[in-house]
Amino acid sequence: MIAQVAALLAAYVIGSFPTAYLVGKANGVDLRTVGSGNLGATNVFRTLGWKWGLLVYIVDGLKGALPVLLLPGAIGVATGWPWGAAFGLLAILGHVRPVFLMGKGGGKGVATASGVFIALAPIPALCAIVGFAIAVAMTRYVSLGSLVGAVVLPVALLLQQREVTPLVLLSAAVGAFVFWTHRENIGRLRRGEERRVGSSSSSSAGGRAS
Numbered sequence: 692m693i694a695q696v697a698a699l700l701a702a703y704v705i706g707s708f709p710t711a712y713l714v715g716k717a718n719g720v721d722l723r724t725v726g727s728g729n730l731g732a733t734n735v736f737r738t739l740g741w742k743w744g745l746l747v748y749i750v751d752g753l754k755g756a757l758p759v760l761l762l763p764g765a766i767g768v769a770t771g772w773p774w775g776a777a778f779g780l781l782a783i784l785g786h787v788r789p790v791f792l793m794g795k796g797g798g799k800g801v802a803t804a805s806g807v808f809i810a811l812a813p814i815p816a817l818c819a820i821v822g823f824a825i826a827v828a829m830t831r832y833v834s835l836g837s838l839v840g841a842v843v844l845p846v847a848l849l850l851q852q853r854e855v856t857p858l859v860l861l862s863a864a865v866g867a868f869v870f871w872t873h874r875e876n877i878g879r880l881r882r883g884e885e886r887r888v889g890s891s892s893s894s895s896a897g898g899r900a901s
Contacts (some may be wrong), residue, residue, distance in 0.1 A: 782806075
């Protein structure tokens with residue numbers, strides 16, 4: 692029991708690693724005070740450029756994938772449902788509410804959730820990433836792409852598994868959580884105030900996507 696609890700805490704701590712915050716500090720910027728104020732890959736991309744943004748996205752994705760892939764073996768349980776899913780959820784929670792930043796100022800969970808589901812269900816996760824990419828390419832709204840990906844994931848999982856499994860329900864719950872973390876973006880999208888990729892920071896209020 693102690694090993695399981697320690698592994699669950701480890702998943703949360705791994706998810707809490709403040710990638711965007713550290714990258715910002717390394718470049719002399721506190722990302723919580725510039726751009727959207729969000730500690731996610733999108734704000735890094737807009738503030739520091741695509742190379743740093745890509746680095747943050749990859750590391751934040753690994754924060755989700757590694758606990759799912761490695762921690763079950765550390766405590767002698769199977770990867771997947773339920774332990775892999777539990778580790779993934781705690782990694783997402785750590786990203787959104789990082790312990791290293793006193794539970795405040797995290798990202799929106801998109802990149803970390805991508806890593807979790809690439810580890811749990813690679814094909815549906817890739818379908819969601821493709822949906823994200825198409826939506827962003829067509830509209831230049833990163834937040835809308837995140838919402839599209841959140842919808843595509845449970846649908847793709849349901850089509851793959853052909854029944855409502857616990858993993859399908861988990862993906863739907865994570866998708867609903869992504870909608871919740873993007874509630875301000877949804878409001879701006881409805882008002883036509885959301886920033887598009889490539890727009891200047893002064894053109895609108897700004898958007899957070901990951």
